[in-house]
Amino acid sequence: MRDILPPESGRWRAFDQVFARVVERAGYGQLITPLLEDLGVFTRIGDATEIVTKEMYDFVDKGDRHIALRPEMTASVCRAFAEHRPTLPWKIYYSGSNFRYEKPQRGRYRQFDQVGIEVLGADDPHLDVEVIALGWEFYARLGLRRVKLVVNSLGEPDDRARYVEALREHFAAAGDALSEQSRATLERNPLRVLDSKRESDQPLIAAAPQIADFHSDDAAAHFEAVLAGLRLLEIPFVIEPKLVRGLDYYRRTIFEFQGETLDSAQNALGGGGRYDGLVEALGGPATPGVGFALGLDRTLLACDDEGVFPALPIELDAFVVDVTGGSAAVELTAELRNAGFSVDRGYDNRSMKAQMKLANRSGARYALIVGDDELAAGTVVAKPMQGGGDQIVVARPDIVAHLSSPTEQK
Numbered sequence: 001m002r003d004i005l006p007p008e009s010g011r012w013r014a015f016d017q018v019f020a021r022v023v024e025r026a027g028y029g030q031l032i033t034p035l036l037e038d039l040g041v042f043t044r045i046g047d048a049t050e051i052v053t054k055e056m057y058d059f060v061d062k063g064d065r066h067i068a069l070r071p072e073m074t075a076s077v078c079r080a081f082a083e084h085r086p087t088l089p090w091k092i093y094y095s096g097s098n099f100r101y102e103k104p105q106r107g108r109y110r111q112f113d114q115v116g117i118e119v120l121g122a123d124d125p126h127l128d129v130e131v132i133a134l135g136w137e138f139y140a141r142l143g144l145r146r147v148k149l150v151v152n153s154l155g156e157p158d159d160r161a162r163y164v165e166a167l168r169e170h171f172a173a174a175g176d177a178l179s180e181q182s183r184a185t186l187e188r189n190p191l192r193v194l195d196s197k198r199e200s201d202q203p204l205i206a207a208a209p210q211i212a213d214f215h216s217d218d219a220a221a222h223f224e225a226v227l228a229g230l231r232l233l234e235i236p237f238v239i240e241p242k243l244v245r246g247l248d249y250y251r252r253t254i255f256e257f258q259g260e261t262l263d264s265a266q267n268a269l270g271g272g273g274r275y276d277g278l279v280e281a282l283g284g285p286a287t288p289g290v291g292f293a294l295g296l297d298r299t300l301l302a303c304d305d306e307g308v309f310p311a312l313p314i315e316l317d318a319f320v321v322d323v324t325g326g327s328a329a330v331e332l333t334a335e336l337r338n339a340g341f342s343v344d345r346g347y348d349n350r351s352m353k354a355q356m357k358l359a360n361r362s363g364a365r366y367a368l369i370v371g372d373d374e375l376a377a378g379t380v381v382a383k384p385m386q387g388g389g390d391q392i393v394v395a396r397p398d399i400v401a402h403l404s405s406p407t408e409q410k
């Protein structure tokens, strides 16, 4: 878990703002849910996923409730849906921190941030296309170019179940040829064996049955409609038959956005898909859903790699330097801030030299200097700090106009 200091924290906020603009324009409203939920909200995601079985921060509170810090947000969204029963389709977005007890490394933290959208209550493949397209647009707005979209379909729950059985047989028949880790994974979740990065598992994975051979007609038609929509919008994609997402509730479309500049172990910038059964498991009516979650931390690493969406320092219009020891800086600063300018100042009655150093470091456009002579004459010295230019003596009442004048603003 990390502290995020300025100016990096400003980049985090800008990240959220860019995301909100993209999805609000498509009719998504923000849902804010608690950081904590009843443990059961997450255990219903399924016991086949490590984020639930191994990585959850859970504890018993003072009221003897077993609760957990959220490891992801889809379950909270479905819980909120079951509780409030909004009109359909329900299009919402979220942003915030999640917690997973993972092994920390570059791009993998125990507290990490995500933004995401979910649509509950519609099965239309056009919606899968909309969801994917909004993720794609968001990356483009950040300036990222090297993002790869991979898609797959897990079919209907029945297709998926038959496929899982076929995988189980295929890998079980391999016996010891399968790595020990993958044999353990096979016990829990045969789909996840396809995720194995172990060299020795690769030939067995390459020879494994393909999900497409298990698609029902409906599932195949839904997937085709999604792909046709992506082609229509000219969003490039790669079909990856081995792409699986571990959560039990995924079906039909699944997808991942990969950062091509990142190491393959941490290259998933975000992902999502279609799911059902989760709202029902949380006490609501049977409701289809589709959505994604995009990781902020990794996406910003990708931005660094591509040299886009940098952290920007706060832009100041003026820095007030007052060496009169009185209240001139208090009044001048307040007046300018009220007029809409960003203004900082020196404190503690420090020397002219010390305050000018601060003014310089602040990056402000102007240092506004008040000494004893200026105070007596009712003036302020405006010294341009960026790109030179001569300092000007401005009558105190004219200072707002001076900072506002377009020729002075550069």
Ligand code: AMP
Pocket: 072, 100, 102, 107, 108, 109, 110, 111, 112, 113, 114, 268, 269, 270, 271, 272, 293, 294, 295, 296, 297, 298, 299
């Ligand atoms: P998931 O909820 O596991 O599908 O993850 C969605 C996205 O969240 C991933 O693609 C990552 O970008 C991000 N993410 C997941 N876990 C972590 C983590 N421990 N640290 C940083 N980012 C993460």
